[in-house]
Amino acid sequence: MPERTDWEARARGLIRGEMARQGVTYAQLVGRLAEVGVKEDERNLRNKVSRGKFTAAFMLACLSAMGVREVRID
Numbered sequence: 535m536p537e538r539t540d541w542e543a544r545a546r547g548l549i550r551g552e553m554a555r556q557g558v559t560y561a562q563l564v565g566r567l568a569e570v571g572v573k574e575d576e577r578n579l580r581n582k583v584s585r586g587k588f589t590a591a592f593m594l595a596c597l598s599a600m601g602v603r604e605v606r607i608d
Contacts, residue, residue, distance in 0.1 A: 548593070563579060566600060570599050
């Protein structure tokens with residue numbers, strides 16, 4: 535199995551960290567994503583985030599669905 539890159543780990547951490555800060559569960563994030571037009575089921579969402587392999591568009595959709603307006607990348 536290929537190793538996770540630093541970038542994948544950072545992307546995963548960005549989504550998970552924001553979920554933790556806001557107390558959002560995967561089930562709740564699925565609902566919020568549906569509200570912005572992104573259809574995802576909880577199992578697939580967990581897998582995507584766990585692997586850290588997703589598009590920038592998906593990451594932006596997740597962050598936007600959680601109401602994130604600023605992202606710090608340092």
